[in-house]
């Protein structure tokens with residue numbers, strides 16, 4: 001089949017919930033993708049910040065194949081071999097205590113919200129009061145946490161929510177990087193504040209250090225839980241395992257997904273000791289697939305390969321060069337306004353031109369980049385890119401501007 005056939009067949013049988021770019025990818029190698037017509041693309045999107053290791057990493061592929069030949073799925077009614085190792089590695093990397101594996105970032109958010117509400121529920125029971133437990137959540141405007149009814153309720157984008165109301169109740173919105181606006185939403189019913197350490201879909205906005213520390217202090221003072229969504233900015237993307245570690249801020253609950261399995265669908269929410277000891281218990285939460293041997297073998301291998309390939313150090317070392325090159329573009333073109341980001345999660349704000357047009361043009365020129373928000377070019381390459389790849393990206397992008 002030629003690419004037009006794949007596209008027609010897709011439109012015929014796949015529910016039209018995406019406006020896809022007219023490219024059919026067939027395979028990948030390193031940081032390059034190849035479409036069914038044999039054209040090569042330099043990949044600065046990594047399947048939306050997922051494929052951190054690059055394509056065709058033989059050790060990763062072999063680990064998955066070996067697990068497939070042993071067993072793929074057992075259910076959570078039993079123990080399995082790869083689960084404890086994957087959980088231990090994620091707990092250690094996050095600095096938190098207990099892990100629940102899910103199948104996506106959205107489900108990680110759902111679990112995190114339930115854990116927070118259960119914590120508040122038990123706290124209220126302990127006080128032996130008849131009052132309803134604290135159930136309110138404070139979320140951020142322009143946040144993104146997923147499309148299920150709970151995750152959508154804390155996603156600060158009225159356009160996404162509009163047709164699906166009423167969503168989960170008890171959510172109040174504050175402005176990201178505005179501590180006073182968060183304080184203004186606190187009531188004696190607040191159980192948690194949820195935010196991304198670096199807002200991704202909203203347009204690549206890193207938290208200000210004072211803001212993140214301020215939210216942590218506010219939560220400590222009021223006995224409110226802090227949930228950090230590191231689905232996109234975590235797993236080495238910013239040069240540390242999780243972005244919050246660069247701020248010296250530890251959440252009570254963290255969510256991970258995207259690069260966690262490097263392409264195998266897996267997410268997780270991770271609880272601090274304090275929350276783990278006083279929230280979800282058997283019967284409260286579950287998943288058929290979550291934490292299955294196949295997904296956990298992937299997670300475990302991802303952690304091993306990050307260590308072997310010194311991924312965190314590599315991201316730290318190459319970030320200044322990437323930032324320099326992006327800053328140079330901002331200096332050169334007057335419709336490129338500002339660069340923001342951390343590590344290999346960068347955005348350039350575009351003014352007076354549709355970002356989608358630049359993304360389409362880049363694709364024609366063999367470069368995959370993505371947009372974020374309504375006017376931001378997003379750069380979330382595989383974490384194994386080298387200096388030459390950055391130079392090549394700049395060449396292909398400039399040809400598209």
Ligand SMILES: *Cc1c(COP(=O)(O)O)cnc(C)c1O
Nearest residue numbers: 104105106144145146200231232
């Ligand atoms: C992508 C994303 C999600 C949702 O993850 P899915 O795997 O698509 O369900 C949640 N939060 C953030 C910050 C994300 O970037």
